[in-house]
């Protein structure tokens with residue numbers, strides 16, 4: 001996998017090389033360049049035991065557990081940490097977790113057919129944690145529907161990544177838990193959905209992606225956003 005070299009990473013300076021940028025490299029190294037309490041919201045989708053081709057799987061959640069304390073450090077006080085996570089690994093989400101659990105938001109996927117021990121799974125879960133006592137910016141609900149499904153965005157077509165998250169859902173989350181101008185971090189940005197949604201909703205963002213092909217896809221999607 002071709003990623004940003006360590007010496008390149010050491011040259012990056014916060015904030016100019018980070019804000020409104022997607023950086024190709026290891027999130028565990030890159031996040032260390034962000035000073036304490038600079039991020040208003042973390043919204044992410046880590047590689048929790050995915051077992052998908054081309055995506056590092058993190059079966060034993062080593063990467064996830066290593067990044068959690070760094071996420072806590074860079075997040076402002078009284079802010080939210082929101083993460084997609086699998087039902088299979090759910091108990092592990094609460095281990096080594098410095099954040100306080102707040103809520104669960106479900107994305108119902110009528111066209112979804114992910115094989116699971118129960119038969120098929122037709123939803124994704126997004127878990128909302130908090131640092132301190134943040135306020136919700138815009139109250140909404142905790143159940144949404146994945147309208148197009150099948151790795152397709154209505155305005156972009158097929159997204160060539162194994163697990164892209166729908167922008168309309170990301171936008172609902174952004175409106176609930178952040179304001180215009182807020183700085184949103186997604187350390188595992190994949191195809192770039194969080195950055196694209198942030199740009200469309202006038203949030204600032206920082207994204208990290210270790211796989212060069214997905215990094216290039218995310219850059220292309222971001223470049224195409226017309227405001």
Ligand SMILES: C[S@@+](CC[C@H](N)C(=O)[O-])C[C@H]1O[C@@H](n2cnc3c(N)ncnc32)[C@H](O)[C@@H]1O
Nearest residue numbers: 026027045164165188189190191193209210211
């Ligand atoms: C579940 S996917 C994220 C999908 C994303 N939410 C989207 O909408 O496309 C997780 C991503 O994390 C990336 N990844 C895995 N380990 C990483 C690391 N150490 N640093 C940065 N990215 C990493 C994988 O290549 C993968 O694209």
